[in-house]
Amino acid sequence: MGKQDLPAEVSASAYNYPDALGHFGPYGGVFVAETLIAALDELREAYDSLKDDPAFRAEYAYELKHYVGRPSPVYHARRLSEHCGGAQIYLKREDLNHTGAHKINNVIGQAMVAKHMGKPRVIAETGAGQHGVATATIAARLGMECVVYMGSEDVKRQAANVYRMKLLGATVVPVECGSKTLKDALNEAMRDWVTNVANTFYIIGTVAGPHPYPMMVRDFQKIIGEECLWQMPEMIQRQPDAVVACVGGGSNAMGIFYPYIPYPNVRLIGVEAGGHGVATGQHSASLTAGRPGVLHGNRTYLLQDENGQIIETHSVSAGLDYPGVGPEHAWLKDTGRAEYVTINDDEALAAFHRMCRTEGIIPALESSHAVAYAMKLAADMPKDAAILVNLSGRGDKDMHTVAEKSGIQF
Amino acid sequence: MSRIASTLSALESAGRKALIPFITAGDPDLSVTVPLMHALVESGVDIIELGVPFSDPMADGPTIQRSSERALVKKVSLRNVIQVVAEFRKTDARTPVVLMGYANPIEAMGVDAFADAASKAGADGVLVVDYPPEESHDFAAKVRAVGLDVIFLIAPTSTEKRIRAVGEIGSGYIYYVSLKGVTGAGHLDVSEVSRRIPAIREAVGMPVGVGFGIRDGASAKALSAVADGVVIGSRIIEEIENSPADQVIPRVKALVGSIRQAMDSQEVTA
Ligand SMILES: Cc1ncc(COP(=O)(O)O)c(C=O)c1O
Numbered sequence: 001m002g003k004q005d006l007p008a009e010v011s012a013s014a015y016n017y018p019d020a021l022g023h024f025g026p027y028g029g030v031f032v033a034e035t036l037i038a039a040l041d042e043l044r045e046a047y048d049s050l051k052d053d054p055a056f057r058a059e060y061a062y063e064l065k066h067y068v069g070r071p072s073p074v075y076h077a078r079r080l081s082e083h084c085g086g087a088q089i090y091l092k093r094e095d096l097n098h099t100g101a102h103k104i105n106n107v108i109g110q111a112m113v114a115k116h117m118g119k120p121r122v123i124a125e126t127g128a129g130q131h132g133v134a135t136a137t138i139a140a141r142l143g144m145e146c147v148v149y150m151g152s153e154d155v156k157r158q159a160a161n162v163y164r165m166k167l168l169g170a171t172v173v174p175v176e177c178g179s180k181t182l183k184d185a186l187n188e189a190m191r192d193w194v195t196n197v198a199n200t201f202y203i204i205g206t207v208a209g210p211h212p213y214p215m216m217v218r219d220f221q222k223i224i225g226e227e228c229l230w231q232m233p234e235m236i237q238r239q240p241d242a243v244v245a246c247v248g249g250g251s252n253a254m255g256i257f258y259p260y261i262p263y264p265n266v267r268l269i270g271v272e273a274g275g276h277g278v279a280t281g282q283h284s285a286s287l288t289a290g291r292p293g294v295l296h297g298n299r300t301y302l303l304q305d306e307n308g309q310i311i312e313t314h315s316v317s318a319g320l321d322y323p324g325v326g327p328e329h330a331w332l333k334d335t336g337r338a339e340y341v342t343i344n345d346d347e348a349l350a351a352f353h354r355m356c357r358t359e360g361i362i363p364a365l366e367s368s369h370a371v372a373y374a375m376k377l378a379a380d381m382p383k384d385a386a387i388l389v390n391l392s393g394r395g396d397k398d399m400h401t402v403a404e405k406s407g408i409q410f
Numbered sequence: 411m412s413r414i415a416s417t418l419s420a421l422e423s424a425g426r427k428a429l430i431p432f433i434t435a436g437d438p439d440l441s442v443t444v445p446l447m448h449a450l451v452e453s454g455v456d457i458i459e460l461g462v463p464f465s466d467p468m469a470d471g472p473t474i475q476r477s478s479e480r481a482l483v484k485k486v487s488l489r490n491v492i493q494v495v496a497e498f499r500k501t502d503a504r505t506p507v508v509l510m511g512y513a514n515p516i517e518a519m520g521v522d523a524f525a526d527a528a529s530k531a532g533a534d535g536v537l538v539v540d541y542p543p544e545e546s547h548d549f550a551a552k553v554r555a556v557g558l559d560v561i562f563l564i565a566p567t568s569t570e571k572r573i574r575a576v577g578e579i580g581s582g583y584i585y586y587v588s589l590k591g592v593t594g595a596g597h598l599d600v601s602e603v604s605r606r607i608p609a610i611r612e613a614v615g616m617p618v619g620v621g622f623g624i625r626d627g628a629s630a631k632a633l634s635a636v637a638d639g640v641v642i643g644s645r646i647i648e649e650i651e652n653s654p655a656d657q658v659i660p661r662v663k664a665l666v667g668s669i670r671q672a673m674d675s676q677e678v679t680a
Contacts (some may be wrong), residue, residue, distance in 0.1 A: 021544060031540045032512060033469035038567030051579055177475050189470045194469070246496040269680060295466060307487040308518025309465040348538060373602035 015188070015261050020212020022298075025334060028326035030210045032297045036190070039197040044212045046117045051219065056112065063108045064223065067141065068098050070105075072224075074388070079358040082373070087381035089374050090240065091361070091391040092256060101364065101393030102224060103134040103251045103394040107203055109220030111138040114201035121200045121220050125189040127154055127182030127248075128162025128318035130368075130393065131205030136170035139390030146170040149188045154318060161397060177311045177372040182322055186296055190293035207326030208247025214326050221255025228388060231261050236386055238316065242267040242377060245390035246369040247340065248319050250326035252392035257338060270329060271373045273315035274342035284313040286325040287340040293324055300327040301390040316345040316401065318395075334347060343369040351375060353393065364393035364400065382385065411490065413534045414506045414559050414582040417456055417640060418617045428583075428639030429454060429630070429670055430619055431646050432510065434477040435494050436486030438650060438658065444497045446650075446659060452470040453507050453663045453671035459641065462491045462511030465508070468540050473644040478649065488515040488524070492531045499532035508535040508561060508582075522547055525556045528604035534560035535582045543575045548578050563587050564610060564618075566602070577614030586612050587622045593644055598623035604636040611638070627672025634673050642669065661680070 017024045030040060046220045048055045057272040064070040071092045081089045083278055107124075114122055122144050126132030132148040135296045139146030148165055152174040154223035157161055165172050182373075184208075193202040207214045207221075225243075232239050245253035247270040252314040257268045275283030283289065290301040295310060303311050332338035348365060351372035355363050363371060367390070380388070395402070403410065411419070421428055428515060431450050435443050445488045449460055456631055463481035488511075495507050509528060514536065516524050528536065531665045532668045541549060543562060559582030564573055567590065576584060588603045602621060620633045621641025646662060653661045 030542060030547050031545055032542065033539045033565075033587075035469065035565045035571075035590065035592075036564040036566060037542060037572065038565070079569065112657070178479070183466060187466055190468050191471070191592045290638070291518075293517050294470070297540070302514070304514065304518060306518065307485075307489075308515035309482060310514070381529060 001097070001159050009027050010050040017328065018211060022215065023217060025234035026326045027292070027300050027330040028211060028214055028298050029358040030297060031209050031294045031299065036210070037195060040210055042117070047113055047212055047216050050113060050116055056116070060109055060112060063112070064105065064162060068104050068108065069096060071227045072096050072308050073275070074228060074235055075250065076235065077350070080355060081353065083358055084375050084378040086116050087241070087378040087385035087387050088383070089378055090232070090266060090386060090388045090389060092225060092236070093225060094252065094364065094392050095361070095367070096392060097309040097332040099137050100133045100396060101134070101407050102221060102255060103131045103205060104137070104256070105221040105223055106205070106217050106251060107134040107138050110201070110203040111142055112145070112217070114203070117201065121191050121196065122203050123147045123149065123189050123200055124203045124205060125149050125182065125185035126205065126354060127185070127321055128397065129149070129154070129158040129165065130319060130397065132170070132172070133161055133164050133168070133201050136168035140168045141251070144366055148172050149175050149192070151175050151179070151185050153180040154182065154185070158318065160400070164340060176381035181309060181312070183296070207254045207328060208249045208296055208298065208324055214298065214328055218254040218258055218328060222258045223253050223255065224252065224255035224390065225259035228256065231290060232333060232388065238268055238359045239263055240386040240388040241265070241381070241389070242268045242269055243388045244271060244370045244374045244377070246271045246320060246366045246392060247321050247329060248284070248366060249324070252329055252390050256390040257332070261337060261360070268332070268337065269373065269377070270338055271341045271369045272340060273316040273320035273369060274344040275315060277344055278342055282391070283342065284315045284320050285342045286323060287329060288342050292330065294322050298302045298327045299346040300324055300330045316348060317369065317398070319364070319366040320369065341373055343372045347372045347403070352402065361391070362395040363391055364395050365398045367392045403404065412557065412559050412582060414508070415455065417506050418583060419572050421456060422638070422639070426458040427634035427637070427673055428619065429666070429673060430457045430639050430641045431455050431666060432459040432461060432641060432643030433646060433650070434463055434474065435483050435491040436463060436481030436484055437477045438480055439656065440486055440490060440494065442658060446662065447498050447664050448502065449659045450666055451458070451502060453666040455505070455666060456639070457506045457508060459508045459510045459643070460491060460495065462488050462509055462515055464512040464515060467512065467630050469592055471644060471652070473647050474593050474607040477647045488525070489521050491659050492533070495533045497529035505649045506534040507532070507586050508537055509540065510537040513538050513540050521552050525531060525558065529558055533558060535561050537561040537563070537585065539563070543572070543579045543617035546579065552633055554581065561585055566590060566606065570613065571615045573610055577616070580614065581616065583619050583639065584610065586610060586620045586637070588620050588621045591622070593622055598629060600629065600632045603633060607636045627669045630669050630673045631675070640673070
């Protein structure tokens with residue numbers, strides 16, 4: 001869909017972020033040591049020259065179609081909607097992508113940039129292992145060396161994904177420092193990058209990190225929302241009333257929100273992990289309960305103690321277990337263009353089971369947070385209202401977690 | 411003239427080079443930090459870089475990470491570190507102290523409150539690893555207004571344009587990072603560093619300290635032939651880490667004393 005097809009009030013929209021230095025209002029930017037600046041400059045220049053290059057666009061589109069299986073369908077979840085008794089719920093089926101989640105859209109794009117820059121080695125951080133698996137997959141596809149950093153706690157919790165990455169030829173490096181989870185894996189990947197920048201490209205898995213990452217990852221994920229812009233009218237002759245997505249670092253949410261930002265009548269709702277409940281302190285709800293600060297190269301909302309130390313987070317879904325959030329979400333929150341809410345572990349698990357039983361779709365636990373909120377919202381809306389949920393991934397990877405919660409051992 | 415500038419210009423007149431150790435405040439314990447600072451001065455250091463522990467020290471190698479973690483186990487905060495400076499100043503009015511750390515603890519305290527407290531405590535400079543010049547105009551202005559120097563890093567990969575920008579916004583000295591990578595990493599190419607320094611000093615118009623990868627008297631001496639000062643961090647922290655509690659101070663003193671001696675010796679080393 002081109003700009004000329006947009007309704008008048010939409011094409012008049014002035015949303016144009018980030019600025020040249022990567023700022024989304026007061027958020028984003030480049031907060032890194034001088035040792036990383038040259039690498040980021042090199043990346044920014046390469047991405048600037050490629051992003052509108054027709055050959056690069058065509059290559060990216062080809063991979064998305066033939067390797068990932070895009071466009072992913074929009075599906076009307078009729079029985080789930082009936083169960084809720086209100087608005088109609090539609091699912092954007094990112095779970096049907098190759099490797100089982102939206103992560104691959106971004107990884108293909110970045111790996112292609114790496115190839116154009118002549119870097120034979122890619123590195124990545126991963127928490128649950130989904131981004132690591134996607135990166136290992138593309139590295140195999142393009143014949144690149146791949147090293148994935150993963151907190152040693154996560155290596156233990158996600159043994160199946162660790163094995164998957166190894167099958168695909170990647171080296172998985174357990175990270176022993178700090179809290180031994182995703183944020184520490186990101187620190188370690190940055191340290192690798194700064195040391196090996198001559199031959200190495202760092203593929204960040206979400207819309208975080210220093211500029212240009214939040215912008216570049218959003219650009220590679222916005223295909224999700226762009227497809228919805230024509231799929232929804234095809235299905236219901238109009239755009240939805242609300243778009244709902246889970247927010248870890250925020251890449252699947254930015255991917256589906258971004259093309260809808262100019263549509264003032266479409267509510268954008270990000271769902272953070274409420275863990276055991278925001279009041280317990282054991283959660284990952286950075287936008288809901290955090291304060292602005294600087295981490296991992298950008299300014300954004302962070303979960304931190306009164307001394308500015310980053311605190312440990314909790315969520316039943318490893319992919320939402322991150323103490324920061326992409327800076328563009330911080331800006332969308334402050335400007336009021338998007339709303340951010342929380343869903344607790346228990347609510348996400350209940351939605352997971354409901355989706356399995358009513359639709360025959362096993363959702364990722366991350367995506368189950370978005371489903372849970374959409375179910376609550378639907379109940380309070382009329383039957384002819386439409387809610388579009390980004391079903392960011394499938395739940396195969398979560399079998400162990402869910403079984404354990406139900407007291408079942410394999 | 412700031413305490414840092416006058417210290418460095420006195421050294422220059424005397425034909426000597428600055429020895430600048432880095433330690434993390436609160437490692438192994440807050441009670442050790444002030445005595446350790448005095449011991450460093452007794453071993454002949456000229457400026458002390460005092461690390462503020464942070465949970466996510468992205469630019470540091472494993473040695474300084476562990477040091478930060480040990481301090482955080484003891485809940486050492488930025489306010490505690492500023493108190494350390496005040497305590498040190500009670501008996502040392504001469505040795506400059508530079509606070510070195512990451513942006514978030516400062517932002518959590520508030521830049522104005524930080525600048526005020528640090529200058530009242532008698533700190534002389536501040537180096538925020540993840541505030542490059544583009545992101546620190548506001549911060550630098552506030553900190554300079556209370557008389558603190560703002561120290562920036564320059565890397566082997568920094569362009570001429572950036573080096574000039576750092577020269578404009580920074581003061582006190584420039585910290586040239588001698589290798590690609592994180593603190594404590596691999597081996598350092600002395601001839602490469604020697605080649606870059608004269609042009610950098612020329613462009614920034616202030617003294618240049620060199621750090622990252624300096625581990626002994628020989629490398630310190632070799633670099634001090636071209637730089638105005640050398641910064642030694644990971645090697646000192648290893649000594650702290652590997653010493654029984656009652657041996658920390660004497661062993662750090664012995665190490666730093668030997669480096670000072672090597673730097674001041676007239677012998678030519680490779
Ligand atoms: C299926 C799925 N959804 C969501 C996320 C959260 O990431 P983001 O917020 O960047 O989309 C992950 C992360 O691993 C994921 O695997």
